[in-house]
Amino acid sequence: MFLLNVTGIVIIVVVILVLVLIIGSCICTYNKLVKLRNKVKTAWSQIDVQLKRRFDLIPNLVETVKGYASHEESIIGEFAKARGLYAQASQSGNVQEMAEANKGLSGALSRLLMVQERYPELKANTNFQELMKSLQETEDKISYTRQFYNESVSTYNNKVEMFPSNIVAAIFKFKQADFFNVTDEAQREAPQVKF
Numbered sequence: 001m002f003l004l005n006v007t008g009i010v011i012i013v014v015v016i017l018v019l020v021l022i023i024g025s026c027i028c029t030y031n032k033l034v035k036l037r038n039k040v041k042t043a044w045s046q047i048d049v050q051l052k053r054r055f056d057l058i059p060n061l062v063e064t065v066k067g068y069a070s071h072e073e074s075i076i077g078e079f080a081k082a083r084g085l086y087a088q089a090s091q092s093g094n095v096q097e098m099a100e101a102n103k104g105l106s107g108a109l110s111r112l113l114m115v116q117e118r119y120p121e122l123k124a125n126t127n128f129q130e131l132m133k134s135l136q137e138t139e140d141k142i143s144y145t146r147q148f149y150n151e152s153v154s155t156y157n158n159k160v161e162m163f164p165s166n167i168v169a170a171i172f173k174f175k176q177a178d179f180f181n182v183t184d185e186a187q188r189e190a191p192q193v194k195f
Contacts, residue, residue: 026168029164029165029168030168030172032159032165033160033168033169033172033174036152036155036159037156037174037177039155039156040152040153040156040177042152043148043152043153044095044149044180046145046148047145047149048090048098050138050142050145051098051102051142054105054138054139055082055083055086057134057138058079058083058105058109058112058135061112061128061131061132061135062076062079062112064122064125064128064131065112065115065116065119065122065128074111075108075111075112075115078107078108078111079105081104082101082102082104083105085097085100085101085104086098086101086102086105088101089101095177095179095180096178098180099180099181109135116128116132146180149180150180153177153180156176156177157176157177160174160175161176
């Protein structure tokens with residue numbers, strides 16, 4: 001009888017330990033998923049900051065160009081349209097819509113850079129040169145933050161998809177994050193900034 005009680009107690013202790021390990025593992029996995037999801041959000045906010053910085057620099061560039069090439073009004077319209085699309089996409093938080101708005105801006109920026117080739121006095125303007133230098137630095141930061149964001153998304157998505165964390169992810173409805181993809185081959189390169 002005593003032996004039966006000891007065996008029953010051992011089984012209960014083993015079951016409790018197994019349950020504690022399973023619950024502890026679920027808690028750790030959940031916390032890791034939350035941490036990775038927040039890392040993705042933080043990485044996206046860094047891209048957003050750099051894209052907004054670029055959108056803020058461009059009106060100054062456009063104003064500088066206006067003084068030399070006032071008949072290039074279509075570029076100004078393209079910037080305004082891209083900026084509006086980006087503002088809408090930014091409020092919705094849709095990564096793909098923001099990438100599309102960024103594509104429109106890059107096209108307008110490329111046209112602006114072609115305009116500078118037609119006006120040597122514009123290229124010599126120190127204000128224009130400083131703005132272009134700031135723009136190049138911003139483009140470099142955007143490139144770096146995109147890379148960091150996509151690496152964060154990859155790590156998070158792996159955790160959401162891989163066993164056994166995918167079980168916890170499914171229970172708590174963790175969804176995969178979207179990569180910041182370039183849809184236009186011409187956009188795969190940063191604009192060439194020449195002085």
